[in-house]
Amino acid sequence: MRPFEKLTLENSMNAFEYGKTLVPGGVLGIRRPYNFVEGEYPIFVENGKGGQIVDVDGNEYVDFLCAYGPIILGYREQEIDEAVVRQILEKGFCFSLTQQYQNELAEKLRELVPSAEMSIFVKTGSDATTLSIRLARAYTSRTKVMRCGYHGWHDWCVEVKGGIPEKLYEDIYEFQYNDLAALEKLLAEHRDDTAAIIITPFGHPLAKKLQCPRAGFLEGVRKLADEYNVVLIFDEIRTGFRIAMGGAQAYYNVTPDLSCLGKAMANGYAIAAVCGKEEIMKKAESDVFVSSTFFPNSLGYIAALKTIEILQRDHVLEVIWKKGQQFMGRLETILDKYDVGAELSGIGPMFFITFKSDTEKVYRKRRNEFYTQLIRQGIFMQPYHHGYICYRHSEDDLNKSLKAVENSLQIVLDKYGKF
Numbered sequence: 304m305r306p307f308e309k310l311t312l313e314n315s316m317n318a319f320e321y322g323k324t325l326v327p328g329g330v331l332g333i334r335r336p337y338n339f340v341e342g343e344y345p346i347f348v349e350n351g352k353g354g355q356i357v358d359v360d361g362n363e364y365v366d367f368l369c370a371y372g373p374i375i376l377g378y379r380e381q382e383i384d385e386a387v388v389r390q391i392l393e394k395g396f397c398f399s400l401t402q403q404y405q406n407e408l409a410e411k412l413r414e415l416v417p418s419a420e421m422s423i424f425v426k427t428g429s430d431a432t433t434l435s436i437r438l439a440r441a442y443t444s445r446t447k448v449m450r451c452g453y454h455g456w457h458d459w460c461v462e463v464k465g466g467i468p469e470k471l472y473e474d475i476y477e478f479q480y481n482d483l484a485a486l487e488k489l490l491a492e493h494r495d496d497t498a499a500i501i502i503t504p505f506g507h508p509l510a511k512k513l514q515c516p517r518a519g520f521l522e523g524v525r526k527l528a529d530e531y532n533v534v535l536i537f538d539e540i541r542t543g544f545r546i547a548m549g550g551a552q553a554y555y556n557v558t559p560d561l562s563c564l565g566k567a568m569a570n571g572y573a574i575a576a577v578c579g580k581e582e583i584m585k586k587a588e589s590d591v592f593v594s595s596t597f598f599p600n601s602l603g604y605i606a607a608l609k610t611i612e613i614l615q616r617d618h619v620l621e622v623i624w625k626k627g628q629q630f631m632g633r634l635e636t637i638l639d640k641y642d643v644g645a646e647l648s649g650i651g652p653m654f655f656i657t658f659k660s661d662t663e664k665v666y667r668k669r670r671n672e673f674y675t676q677l678i679r680q681g682i683f684m685q686p687y688h689h690g691y692i693c694y695r696h697s698e699d700d701l702n703k704s705l706k707a708v709e710n711s712l713q714i715v716l717d718k719y720g721k722f
C-alpha cells in the first residue's frame with residue numbers, strides 16, 4: 304500500500320516558530336511536538352465539535368486525546384456551554400464571597416463517590432494531588448509519601464527535577480503499579496514516617512501499556528495502608544467520572560481515604576477536587592491553609608453540575624464502555640492480523656496502541672511510521688499517551704479510525720516486515 308501524503312501544516316509550523324519567540328519552547332509540556340511525530344502532527348488547533356477537531360491549517364481529525372482527558376461528552380457540548388454562558392450573563396462567577404454551587408457539587412460527590420464524605424474544590428489536578436498530600440501529612444504528623452503514577456507538575460512529584468531543590472522531594476518514594484511487594488518493603492523501611500500512599504487506581508504509566516489491577520492488588524494496598532496507619536489516596540484525575548460515576552474506587556470496589564478528581568468532571572472547564580473522610584478533610588478547617596483567588600470561581604462548578612447531570616441522565620458512561628469495548632475488540636482483530644509488534648491495552652473508556660520493543664530498536668521506527676500514517680489519515684492518537692473514547696465519537700468516527708489503523712499497519716508491514 305502506498306504511504307499517505309504528508310499533511311499541509313504550514314500555519315501550525317509558522318505559529319510555532321513565532322510562538323518560540325514569545326513562549327519558551329513555543330508550547331509547553333506534553334503538547335510539545337516531540338511528544339508526537341515531529342513535523343507530522345499539527346501544533347495549533349482552531350476548533351472542535353463532538354469527537355473531532357480542526358487544526359489551524361483546516362485539517363480535520365477524529366480526536367482520541369480528548370484534551371488529555373477532560374472531554375468526556377464531546378467538544379462544544381451545547382447544554383454545558385449554555386449553562387456556563389447563562390451564568391456569565393445572568394449572575395456572574397467571580398466574587399469576594401462563595402456562591403452556593405460549592406455545596407451542591409459537594410453533595411453530588413458525596414452521593415456518587417464512595418470516599419467523598421467532604422470535598423474541597425480547586426482548579427487543577429496538581430492542586431488536588433498536592434492538597435491531598437498536605438492533608439495527609441497534617442493528619443498523620445508524618446512526612447514520607449509512597450507514590451505510583453503521574454500526579455502533576457508540582458515540586459514533590461514532577462519527573463523533571465530542574466529548578467527543584469532535592470529537599471522538596473526527598474521524602475517521596477516511587478513504586479510500580481501492581482508491585483505490592485515493593486510497596487510493602489518501602490512501608491516496612493519507613494514505618495513510622497509514612498503519611499500517605501498516593502496511587503492511580505488504574506495503571507497508566509507514561510508511554511507504556513495500560514494496566515488493570517491484578518487480582519487483590521488494590522485490596523492489598525488498602526490493607527497495607529490500614530496496617531501501617533497511612534492515609535490512602537486514589538489519584539482519580541483520569542479515572543473519575545470516566546470509568547464509573549464513582550470512579551475506579553466504585554468500579555473496583557476499594558475505597559481510599561482521600562480521592563483526587565478533575566478532568567472529566569466538568570467536560571473541559573477548570574475544576575478539580577479533593578474529597579474524602581471527614582476527619583482528614585477537617586484538617587483544612589484550621590491546620591491546613593487552602594485559598595486561591597480563582598478556586599471559588601463558579602464556572603467550573605456550573606459546568607461540573609451540568610456534566611454530571613447529563614452523565615447520569617443519559618447513562619453516558621455505559622454508552623462509552625460499550626462503544627469502547629466494541630472498538631477495542633475490532634482493533635484487536637486488526638492488530639492480530641498484522642503481525643508488526645503493535646499491541647493494544649486498556650479498558651473500554653481508555654485504550655492505547657503501543658509497540659513491542661526489540662533489541663535493535665526498530666520498534667521506534669515502526670511506531671513512528673504507524674502514527675505518521677494515522678495522522679495523515681486524520682486520526683489523532685498519540686505515540687506516548689493513551690487515547691480516550693468520548694460520548695460523541697460517532698459510529699463513523701470509529702469506523703474511519705479502524706480503517707486508518709488497518710491501512711497504517713499494512714504500510715508498517717510493507718516497510719518493516721513481520722515482527
Ligand code: PMP
Nearest residue numbers: 427428429453454455538540541
Ligand atoms: N494526576 C493524574 C493522574 C493526571 O493524569 C494529571 C494530569 N495529566 C494530574 C494528576 C495533574 O493534573 P493537572 O495537569 O490538571 O495539574
